[in-house]
Amino acid sequence: MTSIPVEDNGEPLADVRGVLAVDGRLADPGGAYAHLRESLLARLVKAQRKLPYGYRLLVVEGYRPPALQRQYFEGYKDELRGAFPEMSPEELHVAASRYVSPIEVAPHTAGAAVDLTLATEAGVELDMGTPVNANPEESDGACYTAAPNISADARAHRKILGAALEAAGLVNYPTEWWHWSYGDRYWAMTTNTRTAIYGPRTLP
Numbered sequence: 001m002t003s004i005p006v007e008d009n010g011e012p013l014a015d016v017r018g019v020l021a022v023d024g025r026l027a028d029p030g031g032a033y034a035h036l037r038e039s040l041l042a043r044l045v046k047a048q049r050k051l052p053y054g055y056r057l058l059v060v061e062g063y064r065p066p067a068l069q070r071q072y073f074e075g076y077k078d079e080l081r082g083a084f085p086e087m088s089p090e091e092l093h094v095a096a097s098r099y100v101s102p103i104e105v106a107p108h109t110a111g112a113a114v115d116l117t118l119a120t121e122a123g124v125e126l127d128m129g130t131p132v133n134a135n136p137e138e139s140d141g142a143c144y145t146a147a148p149n150i151s152a153d154a155r156a157h158r159k160i161l162g163a164a165l166e167a168a169g170l171v172n173y174p175t176e177w178w179h180w181s182y183g184d185r186y187w188a189m190t191t192n193t194r195t196a197i198y199g200p201r202t203l204p
């Protein structure tokens with residue numbers, strides 16, 4: 001994926017709070033987690049309008065500073081090393097990359113990816129089969145978007161979420177039902193677009 005060029009269009013990061021419902025479980029003091037590229041946020045607003053009556057998007061994490069992305073990647077690699085001590089460093093890197101992006105291609109550091117779920121108007125989260133951020137080991141693979149080992153309700157909720165977000169132009173990372181992106185390298189690859197339009201940046 002690193003072969004896909006990035007031509008950042010310079011679009012600013014926008015605050016999601018006050019526009020969509022945002023959950024505070026991963027909040028940082030500066031509010032970085034609640035920022036996304038402007039056009040991605042506009043697409044989420046469109047997606048929310050496509051949801052059935054009474055459903056809302058609930059944003060959990062958007063922009064991630066590079067240092068935090070590295071911390072997530074190394075932390076998960078350490079967890080895997082403890083569980084699978086026989087793995088070589090290369091195998092650990094590949095296995096960790098399934099669930100957390102290595103820094104070179106991380107879409108959250110570009111404000112181009114969002115982790116989100118569905119909730120009621122009152123903010124009660126719907127059953128999606130696993131919590132947001134459940135990893136493949138702890139969820140027995142149920143975090144995969146197309147996993148068969150979830151209830152019919154959870155399947156229906158994933159379908160509703162996916163239909164609204166796809167119609168708004170976002171793409172899903174199939175290891176994680178909650179991870180959607182627009183404008184990053186993974187989006188460019190999936191949509192056959194020549195370049196990604198958002199690269200890594202810092203929050204002013």
Ligand SMILES: C[C@@H](N)C(=O)N[C@H](C)C(=O)O
Pocket residue numbers: 072098099100101106107108113115133173176179
């Ligand atoms: C860690 C998880 N929430 C996540 O965001 N994973 C993707 C693949 C990422 O790090 O970009």
Ligand SMILES: [Zn+2]
Pocket residue numbers: 108113114115178179180
């Ligand atoms: Zn994500």
